[in-house]
Amino acid sequence: MAQSQEAAAGGTAPAAIHTELLERRYGRHVALHGLSLVVPRGSVFGFLGPNGAGKTTAVKLLLGLVRPTGGEGMVLGLPLGEPAARRRIGYLPELFRYQEWLSGREVLEAHAALAGMERGRRRAAAEEALATVGLSGEGLRRVGAYSKGMQQRLGLAVALLGDPELVVLDEPTSALDPVGRHDVRTIIQNLRAKGTTVFLNSHLLTEIEAVCDEVAVLDHGRVIAQGGLGSLLQAKGVDVEVEGVSQEEIGRLGGTWSAPRNASFPELAEGDVPELVARLVALGGRIHGVTRRRASLEQRFLDWLEVR
Amino acid sequence: MLEICRLTVVESLRRRLTLALFAATLLLVGLTGWAFSEIGRLSSLQGVERLMQFSVLLLFLMLLFTGMLALTAVFTAAAAVAGELESGVAAAILARPLRRGAYLFGKWLGLAAVVGGFALLAGAGELLIVSRVAAFAPPQPVAALALITAQALLMMTLSLALATLLSAVTSAIISTVAFFLVWMLGTVDLMGVALKYPTLMTVGEIGKILLPTNALWQAAEYYLEPGSLVAAAQGLGLGGNPFLAIGPQPPAVLIWAGVWGGIVLALGIWGVVRRQI
Ligand SMILES: Nc1ncnc2c1ncn2[C@@H]1O[C@H](COP(=O)(O)OP(=O)(O)OP(=O)(O)O)[C@@H](O)[C@H]1O
Ligand SMILES: [Mg+2]
Numbered sequence A: 001m002a003q004s005q006e007a008a009a010g011g012t013a014p015a016a017i018h019t020e021l022l023e024r025r026y027g028r029h030v031a032l033h034g035l036s037l038v039v040p041r042g043s044v045f046g047f048l049g050p051n052g053a054g055k056t057t058a059v060k061l062l063l064g065l066v067r068p069t070g071g072e073g074m075v076l077g078l079p080l081g082e083p084a085a086r087r088r089i090g091y092l093p094e095l096f097r098y099q100e101w102l103s104g105r106e107v108l109e110a111h112a113a114l115a116g117m118e119r120g121r122r123r124a125a126a127e128e129a130l131a132t133v134g135l136s137g138e139g140l141r142r143v144g145a146y147s148k149g150m151q152q153r154l155g156l157a158v159a160l161l162g163d164p165e166l167v168v169l170d171e172p173t174s175a176l177d178p179v180g181r182h183d184v185r186t187i188i189q190n191l192r193a194k195g196t197t198v199f200l201n202s203h204l205l206t207e208i209e210a211v212c213d214e215v216a217v218l219d220h221g222r223v224i225a226q227g228g229l230g231s232l233l234q235a236k237g238v239d240v241e242v243e244g245v246s247q248e249e250i251g252r253l254g255g256t257w258s259a260p261r262n263a264s265f266p267e268l269a270e271g272d273v274p275e276l277v278a279r280l281v282a283l284g285g286r287i288h289g290v291t292r293r294r295a296s297l298e299q300r301f302l303d304w305l306e307v308r
Numbered sequence B: 001m002l003e004i005c006r007l008t009v010v011e012s013l014r015r016r017l018t019l020a021l022f023a024a025t026l027l028l029v030g031l032t033g034w035a036f037s038e039i040g041r042l043s044s045l046q047g048v049e050r051l052m053q054f055s056v057l058l059l060f061l062m063l064l065f066t067g068m069l070a071l072t073a074v075f076t077a078a079a080a081v082a083g084e085l086e087s088g089v090a091a092a093i094l095a096r097p098l099r100r101g102a103y104l105f106g107k108w109l110g111l112a113a114v115v116g117g118f119a120l121l122a123g124a125g126e127l128l129i130v131s132r133v134a135a136f137a138p139p140q141p142v143a144a145l146a147l148i149t150a151q152a153l154l155m156m157t158l159s160l161a162l163a164t165l166l167s168a169v170t171s172a173i174i175s176t177v178a179f180f181l182v183w184m185l186g187t188v189d190l191m192g193v194a195l196k197y198p199t200l201m202t203v204g205e206i207g208k209i210l211l212p213t214n215a216l217w218q219a220a221e222y223y224l225e226p227g228s229l230v231a232a233a234q235g236l237g238l239g240g241n242p243f244l245a246i247g248p249q250p251p252a253v254l255i256w257a258g259v260w261g262g263i264v265l266a267l268g269i270w271g272v273v274r275r276q277i
Helices: A002-008 A055-063 A104-114 A119-132 A148-160 A178-194 A205-211 A229-233 A247-252 A270-282 A297-307 B002-014 B017-042 B047-087 B089-094 B100-134 B141-162 B168-195 B198-210 B213-224 B227-235 B251-274
Strands: A017-026 A029-039 A044-048 A070-075 A089-092 A166-170 A197-202 A214-219 A222-228 A238-243 A256-259 A262-265 A286-292
Touching: A017 A055, A029 A055, A029 A070, A029 A214, A029 A222, A044 A055, A044 A178, A044 A205, A055 A070, A055 A089, A055 A166, A055 A197, A089 A148, A104 A119, A104 A148, A104 B002, A104 B089, A119 A148, A148 A166, A148 A178, A178 A197, A178 A205, A197 A205, A205 A297, A214 A229, A214 A297, A222 A229, A222 A297, A238 A270, A247 A256, A270 A286, B002 B017, B002 B047, B002 B100, B017 B047, B017 B100, B047 B089, B047 B100, B047 B141, B047 B168, B047 B213, B047 B227, B089 B100, B100 B141, B100 B251, B141 B168, B141 B213, B141 B251, B168 B198, B168 B213, B198 B213, B198 B251, B213 B251
Parallel strands: A044 A197, A044 A214, A089 A166, A166 A197
Antiparallel strands: A017 A029, A017 A070, A214 A222, A238 A262, A238 A286, A256 A262
C-alpha cells in the first residue's frame, strides 16, 4: 500500500532498510562490523549467524534501541533512531517480556496507544492480532499466567499489531512448539502476500530456508555471504543411479563409484547434466535415476563458517 | 507519555501497591490516634508544656512518617524504572514511536500520582486524627502537607533518575542512604548553630544543597508547631532541635528544592537516553 502511494507520488520507494558501514562497539569489543545492507520493500529477509554473531545488535540498531558507534542507516526512508519510522515498524525482541500484570489484550491495546492508533480502533486491532497468532481465547488472561510459548505468540501479536510496513522478528520461534513454528511460517508467508517487509533473525536454518527471499550471513560481526537464497544454495554435483558402466569409465568422467549402482559427480555444474547422461547412455549405461544435489542451507552455513 | 503514566498507575493498582499503601495509611492513622489519646489521658501537663508535649510527639511521628514515605517513594520508583528497563518490557515499549524523555516523564507522572497521593492522604489522616483526639491543630496543615509531599517527590525523583542506569536495589539503597545522611547533616547543622560552630554549619548547608529533603522537612516542621510554642521557645532563647524549628525556611530553600527536582529529572532523562536497551 505504502509502495503504491509512493509510486503515485512519482518517487521511487526507498528500500525498507538501507545501512552503510553500520558499526557498534562495546568497549574494545566489536559487536557489529561495518554492516552494509539493502533490504528491498516487500521482501522477506533472513539474517543468519551463529551465537554472538551480532544479529540482535544489528536489529537493536535498526530500531534505535542502541546507538551506532559508526556508520549510518535509513529505515523506511528515515534515519535510524527517528521515532516517526518506528510508527510503521513492528518488533518482537529476542528477550521478550510484557507487563505480566496486564491481560494479553491490554498489552496490545497499550501498544496500539503508544503506536498512535486512535482509541476507537485499538480493541479491534488487538483482537485481530490475537487471532492471527492463535491466542483468541486467551486475550483476557493475565500475561503472568501465560506459558513461555504463549508469551512469544503475544510478542508476535505485538509485532503484527496495526499492519506495520516492516516487521522485525528476533528469533520468533525460540520458545515455540512445532505447531507454533509452522504457524509462524504461515504468518510470514501471509505478510509477504500483503507486501509487508519482514526482517527475520534466526539461526534456525530450516525456518529461513522455508520463507526467506534473501539472506545475509553474519559471523563475528561481519557479513560473510549475502544474496538470494536460490543463488546461495546453488550447488554443484549430481548422483546417478546407473548400471552397465565400469568404475574406470565413471572415473574418467570425473565421478566416483560410491554404492552399488551409484555414481556421484560432485564437481559437475548444473548445465552439464544432459551431456553427462548422454555420455553414460552412449557407454551402454542403463540409468535408473539422476538426482541433482542442492546444498541444504545448513551445509552451506557450515561451509561458510569454515571458510573464514 | 500519558499512556505510560496510565500504565504506571495501573501497575501499582494491579500489583496491590496502592492497596498496601492504603492499609499502611489506616494503620498509621489508627496508631497515631491511639498514641495521642493515651498520652492525653495519662499526662498531667498543662498549658505550654502540654502543647510542647503534643508538638514534639506529632513532629516525632511525622518525622517517622516522612522516613516511611521516603522509603516507599524510593523503592517504588526504583522498581518501576529499573525493573522495566532490565526485564525487557521497556525494549518493546521504546521500539514504539515514543521519545525516551516522554517515557521517563510519563513514569514520573504516574509515580508522582501514587506516591503523592499516599503522602497527602496519609499525612492528612494523621493531622486530622490528632486534631480530633488531642484537640491539637497545627497552624498551617496544608503548607506542611505540601512540603512533606514535595519531600517524598524529591526522593522519588532521585531514585527514578538513578534507576535509569543502575539496578533497582542499587538505586534504592543509594537514595535511602542519601536521605538519612542529609537528615544527619541537618541535625549537625542545628548543633552547629546552637554551638556557634561554623564548620558544622557549612557542612549542614552543603547537605541542604546536595539534597534539599531535610530542608523541606524543617520547613514543614515550622508549619506544624503552634505559634505560641515557637514564641515561648524564642522567649527562653532556645535554639532549634530536630523536634523544634524556631523559624520558617527562607524561600530560596523552596525554590532550590524545585530547581533541584527539575535538574535531577533532567539527569534521569539523560540517563535513559544514554541507556542501551
Ligand atoms: N550490552 C552489551 N555489552 C557488551 N557486549 C555486548 C552487548 N550486547 C552484545 N554484546 C556482544 O556483541 C556480540 C553480538 O551479540 P548479539 O547479541 O548481537 O549476538 P546474536 O547474533 O544476536 O547472538 P544469538 O544468536 O546468541 O542471539 C556478542 O559478542 C556480545 O557479547
Ligand atoms: Mg540474538
